[in-house]
Ligand SMILES: Nc1ncnc2c1ncn2[C@@H]1O[C@H](COP(=O)(O)OP(=O)(O)OP(=O)(O)O)[C@@H](O)[C@H]1O
């Protein structure tokens with residue numbers, strides 16, 4: 001009886017692990033292929049594509065990708081693109097979280113006359129994603145003279161119905177008595193927000209940060225429109241450009257762009273790993 | 289320490305619901321007043337108005353000598369203990385207790401001293417660095433108490449602070465809270481729907497029903513001289529037996545037996561506490577006992593007197609069996625109420 005139970009347990013464990021391992025391989029193999037292709041000369045990539053051969057070009061490619069400029073003006077090394085991408089991703093995430101939280105705070109905790117209406121207005125902006133309003137948005141940014149600036153990249157996209165919605169749902173689940181206890185304890189609106197609501201929202205903030213950072217990091221269309229200076233390029237754009245610029249003339253610098261692609265993957269992975277542990281800890285600590 | 293004065297206080301919620309009818313009374317300095325009543329009678333509403341968490345629709349509320357209708361909760365010099373404790377989950381016990389002081393700009397060393405003192409008083413010293421989630425229900429309750437006493441307020445407000453605890457712990461905390469209040473001498477208003485809690489803790493009980501104050505008095509007054517049939521049936525477990533009677537020829541007649549003179553005429557309601565019956569072979573009344581409830585130290589006999597259900601409380605050495613039982617009524621034990629209004633005659 002117990003033997004067959006154990007066998008069943010083992011079988012199901014093997015199946016579970018099999019599925020997980022297959023899934024991981026499926027996700028990680030393209031990256032491994034990419035890594036392999038950074039180690040061999042570009043001409044070889046054109047000839048053979050990915051192989052099992054490990055070459056000696058990695059250091060070269062890494063140096064070129066990170067420190068050598070590409071493009072016409074020669075101002076966009078991989079390092080500066082990485083910086084731009086980080087500014088965009090972090091600016092996006094922090095801005096969206098901050099604005100979403102403040103909007104939700106106002107809607108949930110203050111007796112505003114049109115709070116519900118305001119909320120639904122914010123909510124309907126979900127129906128108007130960037131792509132729908134990209135031309136008017138561009139107009140406005142240009143009119144404000146914010147082309148080729150970080151503000152121009154970040155501010156127009158910073159209002160977030162999603163974040164507002166999630167924070168609103170979360171704030172509504174915070175017990176009323178906590179607000180009242182804080183009021184009696186002499187915490188005004190600002191203190192309550194900073195001392196109580198922010199720490200309580202830690203897990204929400206972590207989750208939002210993951211989503212919004214990756215969203216900002218992966219932006220392609222908007223930065224392409226708003227920035228024309230090469231020193232404002234982000235990684236996602238830069239990769240494309242390296243391959244594009246040299247096309248036709250010589251062999252495209254595949255090795256170099258592959259390194260950049262790998263570099264572009266790392267920060268989002270780090271963000272997820274770091275905030276996920278925070279996220280899980282917050283969930284399992286179960287503060288009641 | 290302060291007295292609390294309710295001057296024609298009323299409360300109508302924005303949706304038009306009248307939660308509190310005009311209410312007048314005064315809670316004396318240092319008194320432990322217990323607000324008791326069934327669910328939805330407006331106890332929390334009243335307490336929250338004192339705390340400043342709910343607007344006062346009309347009337348004046350004063351704490352001490354000051355009318356506080358428009359004073360912010362933080363400036364009323366009160367502390368409140370909530371039913372679900374309302375501890376800040378992300379703060380340690382020390383921070384939880386000290387948060388109110390911190391917001392008032394008390395010096396760090398002073399906060400530490402006061403928190404230590406309060407923690408010692410409540411046996412919380414070993415838990416000062418723990419988070420609320422690591423504490424038991426009783427300990428959390430004590431932290432909530434600590435948060436209240438550390439500020440040394442003029443008035444404590446409690447909203448059913450023990451109803452999330454199990455029966456044993458509830459008894460223990462009841463005694464602790466009462467002892468603490470005695471020691472500190474702080475005026476307190478304590479809301480509960482548990483009449484045992486009210487009886488055991490109160491200096492004075494305020495019995496409420498449907499947004500009205502039914503009676504205010506010491507536990508003994510409320511128990512032995514209920515002002516209305518509502519109070520009679522709400523206070524005491526099991527409640528007072530309420531039996532229809534008539535006043536005929538100046539005599540109260542219950543089941544054809546005379547129970548002394550009464551000034552009234554016509555139909556009345558006679559109230560008799562279960563323990564005011566005593567089994568007596570010579571007794572005037574015969575109860576048909578249907579059920580004997582064994583409670584260890586004593587027994588409850590449930591049965592019928594004529595058509596009316598009655599409960600009799602007897603000591604455990606007396607006989608207990610179903611069937612007819614002759615009982616007498618202790619002298620002066622009868623309370624008479626108006627049959628229509630339910631008010632005491
Ligand atoms: N915000 C509100 N709006 C409208 N009606 C309310 C509101 N809060 C409470 N009430 C009503 O007022 C009445 C009294 O409520 P209250 O919370 O004071 O009752 P309570 O005596 O504390 O009851 P319980 O013992 O269940 O806590 C109830 O009938 C309730 O439905």
Ligand SMILES: [Mg+2]
Nearest residue numbers: 331332333447
């Ligand atoms: Mg209540």
